[in-house]
Amino acid sequence: MPNEEADKTTVACNTGPLISAFQCGRVDLLKRYFKRLYIAPSQVAEFEKHGAGEELRDLIREEFVVLAEALTANEKERAEMLALRIAAQPSSGDPDYRGHLPEAEAMVVAARPELECTLILLDELAARVVAVEEGLRITGFPGVVGRAGLDGLLTKNDIRHLLGLCQQQGTHYSNQLIEHVVEAYGR
């Protein structure tokens, strides 16, 4: 029998996927597949702003979420360039690059070789386009839910309920997207 417990990977995580996990109360799904989530220092303020500061601090105490070291001057410059490119995407809802610095910093963290991140968790379309251009491999919260469905951990009803909870709290998952995950991956 495969030692599935050991087969977890290390990732960098933008704010959105973790917020979705908090919204539906299923951080355990992230813990099922990931050893550790690295986040950029600038993301902490975003979690506070969304009312999830306490939840984040709990995960940092557990050492499941790790706050990456502050960006160097070169990395900050790199993050600004990435944020400008995200802001310039047609799918970006915010033309001000400063609004995209947290996801740009998450990408810089994901690319640090010493952290050995195999993926970046990223749900925002404009940032995903830039991440792919940068050669990063991406997944997101609905992707984790889909994989959990394939593994028999979630039924069709579970998936509809979980993504529906995120949607009810304002996360931008369409009904069509939710039904796709339900039908393609639910058991």
Add this chain to the structure above:
Amino acid sequence: MRMKRIAPHEPQAALLSAEDIDRDVASLSEALIEERARRIARNVLLRSEIRQILENLLESGACENEEEAIARGLKILSVALSPALEGSR
């Protein structure tokens, strides 16, 4: 239990498509398989007797590299055990 409401992240962001999600599931699955491959390779190669067998096979010229030796060894084992495996199904 009443669940705490948490504000969405970028609620005006463009929507992900079904194709995005399919790619995400495939990427995650690929990363997990790579992790599994690393674990198996590490655990196998940490065994000194296995390292010795691999070295002997490479020195004999029977296999070009370690990957080929392991893959061929598994295929041979599978063929050898196939009557028993068929019987147990």
